[in-house]
Amino acid sequence: MSATADVSLKRWWHDPGEYGWLIEFMEARGLSIAMKRIVAVIGAVLAGLAAAMSLGPRVNSDPAARVLLVVVVALGLVWAIRWWRWGWPTARTSILLAAAGDIGIAMAALVNSDPLAGLAGAPLFAMMGSYIAFFHTPKVHAWHIALVTTTVVGLSTWLAIRQGHDGVWLAVSKGGVALMVSIGLLPLLHYGFWIMQRSFVDSLSDPLTGLTNRRGLDEVTRRLIADRGPDVPVSALWIDLDGFKAVNDTHGHLAGDAVLVRTARCIRGCVPPEAVVARLGGEEFLVVDALGPQEAGTVAERIRRAIATNTEPSVTASVGVATAGSGVDGQFDGLLERADAAMYEAKRLGGDRVVAAS
Numbered sequence: 001m002s003a004t005a006d007v008s009l010k011r012w013w014h015d016p017g018e019y020g021w022l023i024e025f026m027e028a029r030g031l032s033i034a035m036k037r038i039v040a041v042i043g044a045v046l047a048g049l050a051a052a053m054s055l056g057p058r059v060n061s062d063p064a065a066r067v068l069l070v071v072v073v074a075l076g077l078v079w080a081i082r083w084w085r086w087g088w089p090t091a092r093t094s095i096l097l098a099a100a101g102d103i104g105i106a107m108a109a110l111v112n113s114d115p116l117a118g119l120a121g122a123p124l125f126a127m128m129g130s131y132i133a134f135f136h137t138p139k140v141h142a143w144h145i146a147l148v149t150t151t152v153v154g155l156s157t158w159l160a161i162r163q164g165h166d167g168v169w170l171a172v173s174k175g176g177v178a179l180m181v182s183i184g185l186l187p188l189l190h191y192g193f194w195i196m197q198r199s200f201v202d203s204l205s206d207p208l209t210g211l212t213n214r215r216g217l218d219e220v221t222r223r224l225i226a227d228r229g230p231d232v233p234v235s236a237l238w239i240d241l242d243g244f245k246a247v248n249d250t251h252g253h254l255a256g257d258a259v260l261v262r263t264a265r266c267i268r269g270c271v272p273p274e275a276v277v278a279r280l281g282g283e284e285f286l287v288v289d290a291l292g293p294q295e296a297g298t299v300a301e302r303i304r305r306a307i308a309t310n311t312e313p314s315v316t317a318s319v320g321v322a323t324a325g326s327g328v329d330g331q332f333d334g335l336l337e338r339a340d341a342a343m344y345e346a347k348r349l350g351g352d353r354v355v356a357a358s
Contacts (some may be wrong), residue, residue: 047076
């Protein structure tokens with residue numbers, strides 16, 4: 001395995017997940033309701049299959065099996081109703097729901113009087129595995145694989161014991177097929193989806209500073225406004241470094257890049273974690289946050305002072321501030337234009353100052 005692939009696999013395994021981002025991504029594109037309906041149908045199918053199994057001869061003669069299947073039917077119905085009627089759960093609740101689905105499928109497989117019938121139902125695990133692969137981390141998926149493997153190995157062992165010596169190869173073949181159908185391709189699917197997801201997320205970030213880039217600005221700003229509500233004031237702070245060309249000319253581009261990285265850290269350190277901080281290209285930066293005019297001016301001054309340090313090569317910044325009094329739906333471009341114009345006014349006045357748009 002190449003060093004690049006090894007690093008990528010480690011990054012995949014330790015990735016904290018983007019559950020919230022996925023939900024927002026779907027909601028922004030009108031896909032949320034359709035996806036919730038699909039997930040609800042998974043629970044309804046599980047409940048229906050468990051109800052059908054309850055008509056089998058073993059269940060009628062085995063009270064324990066009957067109780068287990070009633071629990072499985074209840075779990076499937078709760079899953080279906082939860083997803084159909086309410087919004088997306090938190091990441092933790094989603095994991096608990098997925099675990100309940102896995103346990104329900106395992107219980108339904110194990111109540112059969114015939115282990116072959118139980119193995120035939122093992123592919124149902126693929127439904128839960130697909131959900132986990134789409135929404136959750138590799139570590140959650142690993143727990144799913146462990147449960148599926150334990151269930152299939154248990155059923156295969158039961159089959160081998162029941163069939164005797166001649167049944168060993170039958171158990172191996174049937175168990176192997178059940179595992180391949182249930183979980184065989186899902187880790188690869190999860191990894192491939194993660195690569196595409198990370199590529200998309202990374203395309204919204206500036207590779208030098210790690211800040212949001214111009215392409216990702218609309219995406220993260222929409223999320224900020226949705227979280228804060230439409231009636232909350234929003235401010236834009238447009239920041240441009242004064243005389244940055246001279247830094248590149250005098251000290252070289254590597255030193256210039258170091259100044260940009262240092263500036264990004266200064267800005268990020270002056271604003272709350274939920275604020276949008278973007279690099280718009282060159283030496284221009286932007287902050288968007290739910291701030292009124294007075295708060296925005298205070299934050300802008302804090303940023304200006306943080307950038308104007310004595311660290312060599314030293315730079316200063318011109319900062320333009322604009323505020324929309326009640327959200328920026330349909331007015332975001334106008335808000336940025338006002339902040340940009342205020343920044344140019346700060347430069348015209350000599351730089352290293354904050355100017356608020358009128």
